[in-house]
Amino acid sequence: MLLIPFIRANKTEVIARLAIKNFHNTxxxxxxxxxxxxxxxxxxxxxxxxxxxxxxxxxIGLLFKEGKTEAAAVLKARNSQIKEKTKxxxxxxxxxxDQLNEKLVEIPNLPHESVPPGKQASDxxxxxxEGIIPKLPENAVPHWDLISKYDLxxxxxxxxxxxxxxxxxxxxxxxxxxALINFFLDEAIKAGYQEVQPxxxxxxxxxxxxxxxxxxxxxxxxxxxxxxxxxxxxxxxxTNIFRDVILQEKELxxxxxxxxxxxxxxxxxxxxxxxxxxxxxxxDKVEIVEVVHPExxxxxxxxxxxxxxxxxxxxxxxFRILRLCGGDMSFTSxxxxxxxxxxxxxxxxxxxxxxxxxxxxxxxxMKLRFKDNNGQINLAHTLNGSALxxxxxxxxxxxxxxxxxGINIPKALQPYTGFERID
RNA sequence: GGAGAGAUGGCAGAGUGGUUGAAUGCGGCGGUCUCGAAAACCGUUGUUCGCUUUAUAGUGAACCGGGGGUUCGAAUCCCCCUCUCUCCGCCA
Numbered sequence: 404m405l406l407i408p409f410i411r412a413n414k415t416e417v418i419a420r421l422a423i424k425n426f427h428n429t430x431x432x433x434x435x436x437x438x439x440x441x442x443x444x445x446x447x448x449x450x451x452x453x454x455x456x457x458x459x460x461x462x463i464g465l466l467f468k469e470g471k472t473e474a475a476a477v478l479k480a481r482n483s484q485i486k487e488k489t490k491x492x493x494x495x496x497x498x499x500x501d502q503l504n505e506k507l508v509e510i511p512n513l514p515h516e517s518v519p520p521g522k523q524a525s526d527x528x529x530x531x532x533e534g535i536i537p538k539l540p541e542n543a544v545p546h547w548d549l550i551s552k553y554d555l556x557x558x559x560x561x562x563x564x565x566x567x568x569x570x571x572x573x574x575x576x577x578x579x580x581x582a583l584i585n586f587f588l589d590e591a592i593k594a595g596y597q598e599v600q601p602x603x604x605x606x607x608x609x610x611x612x613x614x615x616x617x618x619x620x621x622x623x624x625x626x627x628x629x630x631x632x633x634x635x636x637x638x639x640x641x642t643n644i645f646r647d648v649i650l651q652e653k654e655l656x657x658x659x660x661x662x663x664x665x666x667x668x669x670x671x672x673x674x675x676x677x678x679x680x681x682x683x684x685x686x687d688k689v690e691i692v693e694v695v696h697p698e699x700x701x702x703x704x705x706x707x708x709x710x711x712x713x714x715x716x717x718x719x720x721x722f723r724i725l726r727l728c729g730g731d732m733s734f735t736s737x738x739x740x741x742x743x744x745x746x747x748x749x750x751x752x753x754x755x756x757x758x759x760x761x762x763x764x765x766x767x768x769m770k771l772r773f774k775d776n777n778g779q780i781n782l783a784h785t786l787n788g789s790a791l792x793x794x795x796x797x798x799x800x801x802x803x804x805x806x807x808x809g810i811n812i813p814k815a816l817q818p819y820t821g822f823e824r825i826d
Numbered sequence: 827g828g829a830g831a832g833a834u835g836g837c838a839g840a841g842u843g844g845u846u847g848a849a850u851g852c853g854g855c856g857g858u859c860u861c862g863a864a865a866a867c868c869g870u871u872g873u874u875c876g877c878u879u880u881a882u883a884g885u886g887a888a889c890c891g892g893g894g895g896u897u898c899g900a901a902u903c904c905c906c907c908u909c910u911c912u913c914c915g916c917c918a
Contacts, residue, residue, distance in 0.1 A: 447887095463844085
């Protein structure tokens with residue numbers, strides 16, 4: 404969430420920049436500022452009363468020691484009255500804080516100045532494109548046909564055991580998955596990220612910390628009996644490692660990578676865009692997360708992009724990078740680049756990674772700070788990116804590398820798969 | 827799941843109603859000493875919110891797992907919740 408003093412000092416700019424994200428609720432901004440004023444007034448009033456009560460209580464203590472019980476009784480009565488007032492004020496203050504927070508949390512992050520305006524995916528800007536789109540054989544087919552031809556993934560079985568969108572990976576299909584996970588993790592470790600294996604469920608506070616709550620409750624699977632949420636991405640448990648943490652400046656940057664299964668309800672999507680591996684309820688992903696000094700977060704964003712691009716180059720996949728427009732960006736992001744690979748048989752670009760700088764938005768929500776060398780406490784910046792999401796990578800690998808009698812595995816991956824071809 | 831014990835500052839650990847934001851030790855930071863370092867010694871050491879002609883300053887308030895209560899006054903008494911540990915049961 405945004406800092407109130409910042410909103411107050413830059414109200415016009417805040418409104419203008421939120422408009423890029425198609426957020427036009429200026430009333431909400433005003434309400435936040437008004438509630439904050441009220442909060443301050445109540446705080447002041449309450450503090451004064453409490454100060455008086457404290458001093459009287461001390462006097463009573465002294466009077467008792469001197470045996471002046473009558474004088475003490477007078478003060479006691481006075482303090483009882485003050486106490487009634489503080490109770491009232493306290494309640495008002497708590498209510499005001501709740502209301503303020505409720506509103507504040509509804510204001511999205513400000514987009515970076517380089518974010519183009521726009522309403523939907525078609526307004527995104529392609530900033531980079533590389534790799535060769537392969538010429539497929541005459542009888543080339545989409546990955547779902549290849550998957551059944553070589554018996555790599557069983558959707559029907561997943562359907563039986565769990566439901567649509569929860570496939571079984573089998574044989575070389577399963578081994579390809581495992582190879583990709585190890586490849587991605589090893590590359591991340593080489594780039595200086597520390598590996599963690601996070602829990603696959605998180606509590607409410609964590610889901611709030613990274614911004615899934617209160618907004619996107621519907622996106623997550625919930626474990627109602629235990630008030631837990633299945634993670635939609637490893638970003639959630641990994642970033643929340645740092646919730647309520649004050650780091651030392653010299654500890655920055657903190658670079659973390661994690662492999663996890665991800666669970667997304669994604670209700671209401673049908674058609675060929677969700678066919679095969681294009682969209683699943685459970686999928687695997689390797690995520691990279693960084694906590695950095697505010698001054699270096701945009702350099703870090705570039706480094707993360709380079710890392711993701713390197714992975715796709717090694718996998719020999721044609722890809723492009725998009726600068727997301729205001730309307731297509733997430734609530735929490737300040738600047739996001741999407742990576743899409745070309746899936747040659749579907750003749751479609753598939754999103755395989757999203758790399759974002761959240762600046763201090765998440766950090767403010769989860770109170771992730773660092774103490775600088777002058778002893779000052781500041782909010783850190785957080786970033787994350789997929790490096791990479793598996794299913795669509797698998798789809799593109801299968802389609803782009805198909806031949807009449809098999810599928811070739813890219814060289815970089817062969818040490819991990821232990822085989823060079825699927826046939 | 828059953829029984830018991832506990833939750834205090836970065837860590838360890840005192841504190842059972844009245845200048846206790848909290849002894850002491852360790853760690854951290856600054857200094858003295860030293861060519862330098864170690865040792866020793868001295869000093870310092872949390873977070874949040876408010877106010878003060880925004881001040882690496884002053885001042886008020888809050889915080890001893892979380893929430894509520896008793897009291898003029900609570901880390902200290904009472905209630906609820908959460909978590910941790912030990913033993914038993916179960917289990918990979």
